[in-house]
Amino acid sequence: MALSHAIMTALLDEELSGYDLTRRFETSLGFFWESSHQQIYRELRQLSERGWLQATPVVQDGRPDKILYALTEDGRKALAEWVQGPTNLKRAKDDLFVKLYNIGHCDPAPVLAEIRRRQEQHAARLALYEKIRQRHYAVPEQLSAHRKGIYLALAAGIRHERMYLDWCDEALTLLKDVASAEP
Amino acid sequence: MALSHAIMTALLDEELSGYDLTRRFETSLGFFWESSHQQIYRELRQLSERGWLQATPVVQDGRPDKILYALTEDGRKALAEWVQGPTNLKRAKDDLFVKLYNIGHCDPAPVLAEIRRRQEQHAARLALYEKIRQRHYAVPEQLSAHRKGIYLALAAGIRHERMYLDWCDEALTLLKDVASAEP
DNA sequence: CTTTGATACGCAACTTATTGCATATCTAAG
DNA sequence: CTTAGATATGCAATAAGTTGCGTATCAAAG
Numbered sequence: 016m017a018l019s020h021a022i023m024t025a026l027l028d029e030e031l032s033g034y035d036l037t038r039r040f041e042t043s044l045g046f047f048w049e050s051s052h053q054q055i056y057r058e059l060r061q062l063s064e065r066g067w068l069q070a071t072p073v074v075q076d077g078r079p080d081k082i083l084y085a086l087t088e089d090g091r092k093a094l095a096e097w098v099q100g101p102t103n104l105k106r107a108k109d110d111l112f113v114k115l116y117n118i119g120h121c122d123p124a125p126v127l128a129e130i131r132r133r134q135e136q137h138a139a140r141l142a143l144y145e146k147i148r149q150r151h152y153a154v155p156e157q158l159s160a161h162r163k164g165i166y167l168a169l170a171a172g173i174r175h176e177r178m179y180l181d182w183c184d185e186a187l188t189l190l191k192d193v194a195s196a197e198p
Numbered sequence: 199m200a201l202s203h204a205i206m207t208a209l210l211d212e213e214l215s216g217y218d219l220t221r222r223f224e225t226s227l228g229f230f231w232e233s234s235h236q237q238i239y240r241e242l243r244q245l246s247e248r249g250w251l252q253a254t255p256v257v258q259d260g261r262p263d264k265i266l267y268a269l270t271e272d273g274r275k276a277l278a279e280w281v282q283g284p285t286n287l288k289r290a291k292d293d294l295f296v297k298l299y300n301i302g303h304c305d306p307a308p309v310l311a312e313i314r315r316r317q318e319q320h321a322a323r324l325a326l327y328e329k330i331r332q333r334h335y336a337v338p339e340q341l342s343a344h345r346k347g348i349y350l351a352l353a354a355g356i357r358h359e360r361m362y363l364d365w366c367d368e369a370l371t372l373l374k375d376v377a378s379a380e381p
Numbered sequence: 382c383t384t385t386g387a388t389a390c391g392c393a394a395c396t397t398a399t400t401g402c403a404t405a406t407c408t409a410a411g
Numbered sequence: 412c413t414t415a416g417a418t419a420t421g422c423a424a425t426a427a428g429t430t431g432c433g434t435a436t437c438a439a440a441g
Contacts, residue, residue, distance in 0.1 A: 234399070
């Protein structure tokens with residue numbers, strides 16, 4: 016159960032609607048945690064039923080009505096307990112690595128192409144993260160505790176993208192003659 | 199559907215039982231793809247029903263009987279198609295990053311402790327991967343295409359562990375006064 | 382006055398993954 | 412002789428995630 020905690024984390028200091036949360040999960044928090052709007056809405060309903068969120072319908076003018084969700088005291092307590100509890104480390108589960116095991120049995124060209132695509136994607140992400148860092152987290156030592164936490168998540172993202180790009184270089188160099196040579 | 203492809207990949211050049219596969223998923227392939235034996239057995243049954251695997255019961259002497267699974271021609275074709283197809287990139291979904299967002303709202307001590315635990319886990323993994331590299335992949339340029347692929351998965355693992363360890367250092371340094379200061 | 386697009390919400394069906402439990406056989410150690 | 416441990420397989424229940432579809436409202440552009 017982790018999406019629920021990610022949602023509650025997003026609600027730590029603001030009330031948000033399902034739609035707002037969907038936006039959040041496309042940026043910031045979403046850099047580390049993806050989710051579809053369908054699942055977010057379902058999770059929100061379940062969390063309200065469990066008493067961890069307070070739902071407030073808001074009638075709007077000029078746009079469709081919405082439901083704002085706020086973290087309750089119970090929710091805050093449950094979240095704190097989860098943060099305090101143990102975290103189990105999970106493997107990445109990247110399909111590309113499984114595909115790499117198939118080189119030598121399949122045509123390697125599509126795998127090579129995929130690595131090049133990754134190179135672009137990760138370069139784009141890195142650029143985005145770097146920009147955010149420069150704008151909002153230029154001097155990490157001077158940030159509040161809360162923002163240090165967020166900065167560190169961003170820093171992990173930056174390190175990850177750099178690492179991945181370096182790996183792509185290594186992979187493309189090592190495989191450059193494989194592409195044409197073997198079937 | 200990716201576990202099924204990981205299983206088929208493991209069966210590329212040997213017949214294995216569910217038990218054997220469970221072992222494989224605790225080492226080698228398992229460094230990048232975790233799975234429980236229950237799920238593996240279920241997947242094996244489904245893949246046999248779909249005709250992608252051929253199941254052969256083997257009566258054993260001295261130990262319990264088993265079922266050996268081999269990749270069929272159809273299975274090989276399906277796997278090749280999957281390798282050729284697009285790969286969608288997935289976010290890591292590490293709970294620890296969500297927890298980082300909670301620093302400043304919760305007691306940060308347990309998060310710090312978790313980062314130290316990660317440091318140990320990743321150091322251990324790195325040592326293991328390095329050992330495997332030294333033993334079997336010392337000169338990557340001279341490997342066959344197939345083993346180059348496996349080596350690159352290992353290389354990604356090594357880079358990942360190193361990157362994570364560096365990040366842990368950064369995090370612990372940045373948070374070292376937060377631990378005592380804020381509630 | 383119609384289309385496009387953003388906002389706002391959700392159901393249903395399906396697949397995938399996790400957790401807990403259960404059952405055997407045989408070896409080797411004590 | 413009994414117990415621990417490796418080998419070998421599985422069911423059932425639950426949780427989590429994905430995919431496809433459906434319903435609205437309203438603004439602004441054409």
